[in-house]
Amino acid sequence: MKSLLSKISHSLFHHLTWKGYWEPLVQRFKPAWRDGLFRAQITSATYLNPNTLQILLSPEKKWPVHLAGQHVSLTLEINGRLTTRVFTIASGASTRALENELRLIIRIKEQGALTPHLPTLSPGQWVNISPPMGRFALREDKDILMIAGGSGITPFIAMLEDYTSKHAAKHSSNDCNEHHSSQASMKPNIHLLYYAKQGEHLLIDELSNISSKLPNFAFRLLTKANDGDVERYLPEFNSYEWMVCGPLSLYGPVSKNALANNISLESEHFTALLPTVFDSSEEEQTFLIQHDDKVLHVNNQQSLLTQLQQANVSVNYGCGMGICHQCQCVKKQGIVRDMRTGELSDNAEELIQLCVSQAITNLELQS
Template sequence: MLPAWRDGYYRARIESVRVFTKQSVELLLVPEKGWPTHKSGQHLALTLNINGRLVTRVFTIASSAEQLEAQNTLRLLIRTQDKGALTAHLSKLTRGEWVNISKPQGTFLLPRTEQPVVMLAGGSGITPFIAMLHSIPKGDTRPITLLYYAKKNAHWLNTELAQLQVSLPGFEYRLLERDKDGDAVKALSPYTGKKWLVCGPEGLHKQVAQLAEQTNTPLASEHFSATPRVDLSTERAEFTVTYNGKQFMIDNQHTLLAHLKAKQQEVNAGCGMGICHQCKCVKKRGVVRDTRTGELSDNTEQLIQLCVSQVVSDVELVK
């Protein structure tokens, strides 16, 4: 059965589902005609209807635009969680089912330069890099090094990486374990001055960013943990929120989405990071702060995202 049409989303058919390591699933999707072609390194929002509820999460596309053109498929490599709201259901999908996907998003791309590039991947952060590597024409000699951190025996796509090293003369890779090989600073120190790309946990990003600043090394990074919040309010204050006619007292320290969930109000929610837009709501009056940028809204009616909005005054909301 085709999923309902949703503004800003596209339909995609499940071509195959494969559990390729413990708690890791590969999805091959066939997007409907009209889906915008992606660039290697970009991500999309995947939405499933789970028990009558739409659940959305964001994943990097682990295949190149060339694969889409040749095979008409997109590949997602996803680490699953037993209690995950969406990922726990992925292995149960079957060929021929339909899902919703967003257009491709993001600017984490392979630089168009002959400058040596060093890729640092942590765990499932390998996904944008595998797409980038597959987008490089065979025989291209640009120097690219991949440093891939994972737990012992938990590195993904070992055979694929070995094949890429053969087909790309300038590509080399190292499989690293923190306990055996040390942290990212030790691994990256020999490569200062080259272009760094990093994708992995937030702690890895912070460590690499600090080293990049110290060594004046150019850095681009990508991760999908919660967007860092800009907290401009140092003092806690309480305001009245009116939601679909019901009034509550809430503070300015948490998002509207968190407050409404705590009040057990019916509210749509997806990624919780401001990407999928499922929690959009009409603000009839009042001022809110965007937690990503610190920007304040005006006092008039407008569409806001509950997951990235904190109150600055009394507000009235309509679902």
């Protein structure tokens, strides 16, 4: 029935869904209400340093429970146009349960399409967010090495927040002997190597507080200038599983070492592993696309969904017409064309629909 109503709406009213047709009316009573998205209200927007903003959001009650380490798309209306970017949630499910808040920690980019507008957000303002996305999550059955670069601390602080909420009370004790016994029994051992420029490490007080509550957690604040490259610290943790979140300059050597030593590695990184070269011609061209851990060739004639399916890549999909949004994924970097309008994306991270997107540069995608 919903599919039939959407087809009628598309044919008669030029809206992709029946609900979408009524958006302007509903928005009179529910600001920022949009079909296919959730509403969230700004609690605060404050600077952590001159380039980094902390935003607290209160999502509507029906927003799903998230796993620490997942990300969310944030959509703002800017000059009459909806602009969407993807950010990691920097708080755990425990904070959502206790305070109904989500935290985003975002580096402001002067030339960005969305981030320069974030400091103007005011308490009480409504924005749109997606459901939580991603599979970057903490395992509790293995010793873990976390490796963060800059704002790459965000998924780890969320994981540590939830882990602390779950375990700290069980192992707190004023007795020294009990403390050491507890330390020996707690698993996993978790160690964080956190790289940033001098004076730009984020959330240090929170890390110290977590360390005081968890005897099995330790962290080091590192700068490349003073402490050298990450490779010098990795051999100490060859028996651990590794997780890395940060720029390609950090991910690259970590990935190389993990492969050489047959170490399990989970990652989130900020820069595409493949170069992108923009070419706006209509002639058929072939590009490289990285989708999660797979690399393949695609052209600029068929949709990304069609070509991923032809390559036997497992992806979610539904209607195939851009209506149901089930084939959404995160474009980490690269430019795509919207097959319905011909509009080009920019090169930044954003949410796209595979069924109505064509590659016109090399791409990096994440489920």
